[in-house]
Amino acid sequence: MSDASRRDAQELPQTPHLRREYRTIESMFRIWCADFHGRQVDLEGLCRECEELLAYAGQRLAKCPYGEDKPTCAKCPVHCYKREPREQVRAVMHYAGPRMLWRHPWQAMLHILDKLRRVEHPMILRRRRGPPGK
Numbered sequence: 001m002s003d004a005s006r007r008d009a010q011e012l013p014q015t016p017h018l019r020r021e022y023r024t025i026e027s028m029f030r031i032w033c034a035d036f037h038g039r040q041v042d043l044e045g046l047c048r049e050c051e052e053l054l055a056y057a058g059q060r061l062a063k064c065p066y067g068e069d070k071p072t073c074a075k076c077p078v079h080c081y082k083r084e085p086r087e088q089v090r091a092v093m094h095y096a097g098p099r100m101l102w103r104h105p106w107q108a109m110l111h112i113l114d115k116l117r118r119v120e121h122p123m124i125l126r127r128r129r130g131p132p133g134k
């Protein structure tokens, strides 16, 4: 394993829910990349642009403050993405989301269930819990 791929693997989410979510996003990127960038994704993998954006999404997932309780990013009160990648990922999801039902129905169903999750902003949670040690 090269240093770059070892680093990438370390930056990917490690827990079950987050790993599943990463695989779902990856499926969406494969749909997007095949349709917009002409990639035969099964043979060639994602194009460089999509690979970089997916890596960014994977890093955000791995660092998500909600961990295994993570809501979908669209329902998140934190929005940890920078503006540009957020818009790009939103475009990928907007396009690939409806197509997921046909191509990856199981991932699509679980993602729909994830949309029911509700979380509060971490600041509100901290305020409610009070200072540590109390």
Ligand code: SF4
Pocket (backbone or CB within 6 Å): 060, 061, 063, 064, 065, 066, 070, 071, 072, 073, 076, 077, 078, 079, 080, 081
């Ligand atoms: S946008 Fe919200 S839910 Fe998505 S990774 Fe960032 S903090 Fe987690």
Ligand SMILES: [Zn+2]
Pocket (backbone or CB within 6 Å): 032, 033, 034, 037, 039, 046, 047, 048, 049, 050, 051
């Ligand atoms: Zn692409």
